Amino acid sequence: MARVAIVILLSILTAPFPALWSAEPAGLPGWVWQLLAGAFLFAVLVALLLQRHWDEE
Amino acid sequence: MKGGTLLDAAGMVFVAGYLLLLLAVGWWGRAASRERSLKDFYLAGHSLGLPVLFFTLYATQYSGNNLLGFAGAAYRSGFGFLVSVTFMMGVVAVYWLFAPGLHRLSRSRSYITPGDYIADRYGSRALAQALNLIFLITLSTYIITNLKAIGFVVELATQGAVSFSAGVIGLALIMVVYETLGGMRSVAWTDAIQGVLLFLGGLLVVAALGYHSNGFVDLIDKLKANRPEFWQAPDLSAQVRWVSVMLLVAFGAAVYPQALQRIFAAREAHVLRRALQWLVFMPLVTTLFAVIVGLSGAAIFPELTKLESESVSLRVIGHLRLAYPELAFLFVVFIAAVIAAIMSTVDSALLTISSIFTQDIYRPLRPHAGQHHLTSVGKLFSWLLMAGLVILAVDLPQTIWKLTQLKLELLIQAAPAILLGISQQRPSAKALLTGLAIGVSISIVLIFADDLGLDLSPRPLGVHAGLWGVTSNLLVVVAWRKLEQSVAS
Numbered sequence: 007m008a009r010v011a012i013v014i015l016l017s018i019l020t021a022p023f024p025a026l027w028s029a030e031p032a033g034l035p036g037w038v039w040q041l042l043a044g045a046f047l048f049a050v051l052v053a054l055l056l057q058r059h060w061d062e063e
Numbered sequence: 064m065k066g067g068t069l070l071d072a073a074g075m076v077f078v079a080g081y082l083l084l085l086l087a088v089g090w091w092g093r094a095a096s097r098e099r100s101l102k103d104f105y106l107a108g109h110s111l112g113l114p115v116l117f118f119t120l121y122a123t124q125y126s127g128n129n130l131l132g133f134a135g136a137a138y139r140s141g142f143g144f145l146v147s148v149t150f151m152m153g154v155v156a157v158y159w160l161f162a163p164g165l166h167r168l169s170r171s172r173s174y175i176t177p178g179d180y181i182a183d184r185y186g187s188r189a190l191a192q193a194l195n196l197i198f199l200i201t202l203s204t205y206i207i208t209n210l211k212a213i214g215f216v217v218e219l220a221t222q223g224a225v226s227f228s229a230g231v232i233g234l235a236l237i238m239v240v241y242e243t244l245g246g247m248r249s250v251a252w253t254d255a256i257q258g259v260l261l262f263l264g265g266l267l268v269v270a271a272l273g274y275h276s277n278g279f280v281d282l283i284d285k286l287k288a289n290r291p292e293f294w295q296a297p298d299l300s301a302q303v304r305w306v307s308v309m310l311l312v313a314f315g316a317a318v319y320p321q322a323l324q325r326i327f328a329a330r331e332a333h334v335l336r337r338a339l340q341w342l343v344f345m346p347l348v349t350t351l352f353a354v355i356v357g358l359s360g361a362a363i364f365p366e367l368t369k370l371e372s373e374s375v376s377l378r379v380i381g382h383l384r385l386a387y388p389e390l391a392f393l394f395v396v397f398i399a400a401v402i403a404a405i406m407s408t409v410d411s412a413l414l415t416i417s418s419i420f421t422q423d424i425y426r427p428l429r430p431h432a433g434q435h436h437l438t439s440v441g442k443l444f445s446w447l448l449m450a451g452l453v454i455l456a457v458d459l460p461q462t463i464w465k466l467t468q469l470k471l472e473l474l475i476q477a478a479p480a481i482l483l484g485i486s487q488q489r490p491s492a493k494a495l496l497t498g499l500a501i502g503v504s505i506s507i508v509l510i511f512a513d514d515l516g517l518d519l520s521p522r523p524l525g526v527h528a529g530l531w532g533v534t535s536n537l538l539v540v541v542a543w544r545k546l547e548q549s550v551a552s
Contacts, residue, residue, distance in 0.1 A: 010482075017313065020149045023307040024296030034142075035294055041145045046347065048149055051127045052156045053340045055101045059136050060336050 009059075016051060020044045069220040069380060074248035081260070081399050082234075085241050085406075089254045092245020100434040101175050104246035104441065105418040107326040111169065113329055117331050117338040118258035119251040119411070121345055123321055125261060126153065130397075132354050134376040137357025139369065141293030141371035144354055146305050151346035153313030155339050157482075162326050162370030164213030164485030166335050169327040176415075177323045177481070178423035184484040188427075193499055194477050197321045201470045202412045203452060208413075210235060210456035213405045219377055220398045228457050232431040234402070235456075238410045239449040243442040243540035247328060250410045257403035264347075264400020265352035267393045268376075271383050272359050279355075282362045293358075303525040311527045315471035318481045321411040321435055324418065343479050376401075416444040421454075472510060472529030476502040536552035 020041070027036025070078060096103055111119065129147075137144040165180065172225055174180045178191040178200065185191075210231050225233075241249045276282040287294060297305070300317035316322075353376070360375035363382055367375060380394045417439030419540070421441035426432065432440075480495045509528035514521035 008136075008323075009160050011444075013153070014310065015310045015311070016156065017149075017153055018306050020309065021302045022297045023154070023302075033280070033287065035296070037296060038142045038145070041142065041149075045145065045148045045152065045351075048156075049152050049343045049347065052152060052159060052343045055156075055159050056336055056340050059159075060332070061305065 012055075016048060020048050068415065069377065069384065069392065069394060069398055074398065075221070077392070077395050078399055078437065081403075081524060082237055084409065085237060085253045089241025089244040092241070092249030092252055093249055094245075096245060098434075099438050100419070101437055101441070102173070103248075104322075104438050105414065105422075106324060107251060108331055109311045109328055110237050111325070111328045111334075112330050113213075113334050113337055114378040115179060115251050115255050116325065118255035118333060119323070119340050119407075120338055120342050120406035121349075121409040122254040122258040122318070122404070123319075123325065124137065124151070125345075125404055125409035126348055127209055127216070127401055130261075130265070130356075130401045130404055131212060131216070131351055131373060131376055133350060133353040134360065136355040136358035136366065137359045138372040138375045140352070141290065141300060141358070141361070143297060143301060143305070144357070145351075146308055147354060148346045148350045150309045150312035150316075151207065151350050152343050155343040157313050157317035157478075158326075158339055161482045162283040162335060162339065163332065163483050165323065165481075166253065166326050166332055168485065168522040171261050174327055175422045176181045176418050177320045178500070180417060180484060181480060185480070185492040185495065187496075188495050189310075189482065190492040190499075191423065191534060192521070194480060195423055197206070197473050197477050197503070199416060199421060200472050202320065202416050204470060206409050206412050206416075206452050207456045207459060209405045209409045210453060211459065212408075213402060214379070214456065215374075216398070216401050216405070219374060221385045230454055233457050234406060235449050236408075238406055238413065239446055242410050242414055243445050244343075244440075246267065246438075247324070248416060250407075250414050251325075251328070253287050254364045254407045257407040259537050260400045260403040261290075261407075262348060264397040265349055268380060268383070269352045269355050271390065271393065272355065272379070275383060275386055276359070282356065282359050286358060286362035286368055290361050293361070300525050304522075307522070307526045307530055311471055311475060314478045314533070315475035315529065318474060318478050320419070321415040323481070324415055326486055335440065369441055413445055413449060416448060417441045420448075424541055469507070471504045473503060475529045475533045476506065476536055478533060483540075490540050490544045491547060497543060498536040498539040501539050502532035504532075505507060506532035506550075 022037045022041055024035070024037040027040055029036050031039055094338045104107060133144070133147050136147070146165060149508050168174070168180065174183070178195050181191040181194055182188050189200060212232035216225040217234070219225045219226050241253055260314055265341055272282065273279055326335060327337070356376050356379050360372070364375070364378055380397055385396050394503050418441065421437055421444065425440055476499055479498060483489055506528045508515065508517070509519060509521050509523070509531060523531060
């Protein structure tokens, strides 16, 4: 159950939070950069979870 | 379409060469088979090493919808459709929950199909067959929509020189030939070729777009001028929709039976782990590219209708082809990539349905049938099934079209049984069957509320019907388990 909760929590954290970003780096809204960075971090975290917590039981 | 024919004579020769290569690889797969058994035919004798396993997982997970439908959705929705990048990663996150245990069990208990796994873990053929019914409906409709897409792409790319029906029939024939030649081995090896094409196709088009638009600066300016609504900050309902679609796809697509069989087919646990670690990054170079192509299309062709936007990727390629006629061949690779993406999805789904029929339906009726006979039955079934699905793809009845809308909403109802099956403390089959029935019913009622004359939103509070269904499904399983425990004590 803890692992399912981790996946759900990470999924929620990938959602856009536009209130946190006001600048428009390179002409794109800040929340778009947040989504891109969030996606990359999500991939890194999942890769790490696969590496560190690969339980066959 | 602007840009003229995307596949000229040289392009057609390239695609024909690619298709012949698939047949050659299919034959190679047959030559490499070690025995005529279901394990060898449907799981390549558990022999899939890292490169092939990775590419077959990749090519199977990314259908033609990724390159065509996702670009169209990004064209219409804007940056919000970046959710597609994250939900494809979410699928791998869900694999993390159950793939290690499932792989171990599949080796120790010799599973061929997901039905074997369910029947073994819950001691219930009824539950296995109920899930098989869900798998058969979702996979058949998945194949039909992908066959339709391939016919559409071929007709559009050749400007009608190859008709929709001829495209569907010709490519279906090629798929069923190489699939029945070498089973999983042929499908996985052809998936490897298709995966490379899929990756290269997206990469080339995005690179050309970046070069064409001064490192995307011109495209961003044009997009802001043409579609300023894309710059509006998402509100709470958009955030809820994001999480809802993320969870629906992550938990729904992770239990596709063809993906489960690839977990069975992995040579070693560490090979599977490494393949998944690579797979989780692939949305950044596949789905994200499709979104970029869709957004570029919105900048270049801002006035497309919804139907026209479905072919926005092909329109963008036509536009680039006009700008850079000397690079025409690169765009042929993209067309080949779209065809490859569709074929790799259809062949895997077809092989899985064939295995479900042979192992879970036919074999219990003929328990003394030999492996040779069963393999032959599976091959014959593949041909008959493909013929039927091609007919439906060419002339799709409205009732089946409706079923395609249910794909993930139905599939996610199988997730509790699949995920909980690896656990030592599993719920009973009765609890899961009841939960499944309730989850499926709720999803269907919500999705078809309009048709049923009910005053219900298909997405109450912005949450997808399938998620309401699977939540009810799980609640029933938990309540049933508590009841069983209290009765037992």
